[in-house]
Amino acid sequence: MTTPLDPGQLDALVVSAQGGDRQAFSRVVVEVYPQLAGFLAFHAPTPELMDEILQATLVAAFQQLSDYEPRGTFAGWLKGIARNLLRRELSRRARLQGTDRDVIEALLADAALQQPEESDDEAKLDLLTRLRSCLEKLSPRMRLIAERRFVEDVPLNILAQQFKQTRASVAKIIFTVRRDLRTCAERTPGAT
């Protein structure tokens, strides 16, 4: 494990990366990845779009690295790129028409665009931390389902087979688990 860097140290690495030090850029990515993922987790409307934007942000950051001015704001700069990419993509999706899937994506994109802009603060990252603690409070069966669905990405069809239930029943359970986890995390500020 590495010790988290302060903004000044991060900038020093970014400057090295701007000078062509690729290892420095790798280190920068490792450092900012959790913050970027945490940010997108609260803004991207689907897992698939979160992955896409996360990757696209890092590609764009690498390509535009020379534009960054080291003022201790690299994480914010990166989130700015992510936010722009996400908005453009959501706007594009909101205009989609044609297939059934296009319409569904458009409806979801529109719903995401209508969400009020939430502040990007430490509380969000705390919530993610608390959510991990809340997993421990689930019953063993619920916890197993949560791990399979959220950590291992096991599809609904497979989960239904594994737990010998109908897809609809398992889907309802997953919904409940998500809701309970979120409620738990929001109810217990300060818990770790």
Next chain:
Amino acid sequence: MSTDVNDSRRFYELAELYLDEELSASETSELRALLEADAALVQRLHTLMRDQVICRTALRPSDPQAIGKRTQRMLDSWRPQSGEIAAQAVFARVDQRRRISLVLRWSSLAAAALVILLVLPLLAPLFLRPVAQPDSLAPTVSAVAGDVRLGALALTAAGDRLGFGTTLTIGTNGSATLTWSDGTRLDLGQSSTLTRLQAAGQRLKLDSGSVEVVAAKRALDQPLEIICPDSTVRVVGTRFTVLVRDGQSEINVAEGLVLHQRLDDGVWSLVGAGQRVTTARLPLPNPVLVSVEHMAALKSAIASGRQPFASAFADLQQEIPRFQAEPLPEERVIIVTRYKGPRTELHSRARSLLHHLCRPMVGLALWSRLTDDEVAGRAALARIRVAMELRLEDEEADLLMSDMLAVYVPQAADLLRNQSWWDAEDSQRMDRWLRDVVQPAAERMAAARSASQRWRGVAALLSLYAWRGERERIIALMAEVRAEMPALLSPAMSSTLAARPEDDTGLYQIMAHALLCADLARVAAGDITPPPPAWNTAVDVFLQRLERLSSPADRQEMALGRALAGPGPWRSPAALPLARAGDTIDHSYGWYFPVLLLLDPRWQPFADSP
């Protein structure tokens, strides 16, 4: 608004399927209709998705190493000359279903272009092409039929290439062929899943189905490997088939040799032409000592004048008349006193007598096989029969039984047992002799505390297991020997001997018998598992000792040097000149005519493997 419980469940089911991208066309329409009819459901789906993203992000363990590696991959793909970066190399997608495959320009328009590219995969099958950019050694999908997928892309025509990390999936009615520029060809059968992994050579993971491979000759450091769930097959030029069914592999070799490793116990073995191997049943050539294919290769090498085979054959030829003239011993009871006891001359006499029986016996049997000389073969058989009638008595009877009769008699018999004139009664006689006479003596030796004695006994047991075709017992026993080696061939012992090589009496004995065990395990069970590092250290010490000896005429040590020149991975290249120099030796542990019996001409490609 859909408040009914069943409707609600159905909605959640559709939502989860949407998340999985597993909605059918009718289900997609159903979900669309629900959403368009009820704005609250749109919000509910949005919340569900958001919660999924948050839970997934929160609960997945962060892996800085993996992030670092993926970043490195992106940086490695950067092309400074053109200012381009391969977007597909950036980050391995968690969701493998939709991927970006175009190259982004290094420009201010990159971000905008990227967004467009992110969306296109949803619309155009073109962008379902695998993430990995094919490297210069990537094979081409040269033929497709039926249901074939390259990553997520349905292939309808040949021409695509299989990059690192890309999976080729063949449906129940499909087939495909991969070809490499060197002529290597791999045919995939129906219901096969094959992934190309990063490696110096060509490494292909076969999860299910079957492949038939015709491998062109390859450099040793760039083998073609098929990784099965339970085994690995490695080749440098041959033709073979691999089938994986229910996680278990089966390999059929049509030409040449392949290296096969069983993952359960790490045992490496050779699979020759005409042999089939599963992890439950490894191949056993019959006859054991020189299989039909080995003999064909040996004859070919001799006929073409290839060294050292041609000169070893000439040496044998010169000796045949003398072997045929050698009288059979008349006595049947041999007294084997203690070697360093008061009547040591009896020990030496017994050893000499057995040597004069066994060397012609093996030599004539080998000559018979090489030249189809039945007369020589029958002369060898006469000696085998006498050997089985001998009774060894006194203190070191077990030792000489294990050292000589237990290994040489089955060797000679094995060379002959498939000949048309071989009498089935002789096989039965051999079975009885091994069971009643050899095995008890060998087991007593194998139970001894001294490694020198124990490994003599083990070698004798390996010989009789080989005759019986008990391959798994050979592999298990050899694994025990390997496990014992580090303690016996310790660095401390080696360094002591290196300092005062003239004091060596134990190292030679230990190594000679360990090597005999390894050789027997290889020829009889195909076990070519590498030795522990302690072995290599000890070999170096031993060879240094040979170099420092004033008289190179120490024949026993020459014999070991010669044996060390056998095939890898136990082979020491430094010992090869010793082998060539001392081929007419009077006595050795385990092998007469090792150049012909141990230096399999087919082994050359594997000299340094695995």
